[in-house]
Amino acid sequence: MECLFCNIIKGDIPSYKVYEDETAYAFLDINPCSKGHTVVVPKTHYENFTEMPAEEAAGLFATVRMIARLVEDAVSADGSNIGLNNKPAAGQAVPHVHVHIIPRFEGDGGGSMHSIVSIPGAGDDLEEMAELLVME
Ligand code: 5GP
Ligand code: ZN
16 A cells, blocks of 8 residues: 555554544644644545535534644643645655644744745735626
């Protein structure tokens, strides 16, 4: 089996497990952005989030919510960034869906979602964009 996270789920590659149930596995990130940085993965291999069936994606996020509470409490965080890099263009390095829970602390000097990318002119025509994106 080639997939790094599938091998972690199977236990063939060691990890610091935070939580496990029938559908999800959570473990400490090997290169944490902050104390308690945890990664939650579905046990079924999907390369990226947008290819996951809706019900499994919903289940994954219910688990993420539960673990985020646990992690924030455990490290006495003031908040957390919760999200995923979807596909390589967005920074996804490991091609198995994984949600990051990055605990945050007042004054830790980090940024928000807005610090990921900022493309000039992205907001030039919001009306046209809304027409393109709207689902009826
Ligand atoms: P990505 O950049 O794909 O969103 O996130 C991949 C994450 O997996 C990174 O934060 C990286 O530190 C973590 N990671 C990569 N390899 C390993 C590993 O072997 N063990 C653990 N625990 N985390 C890993
Ligand atoms: Zn996998």
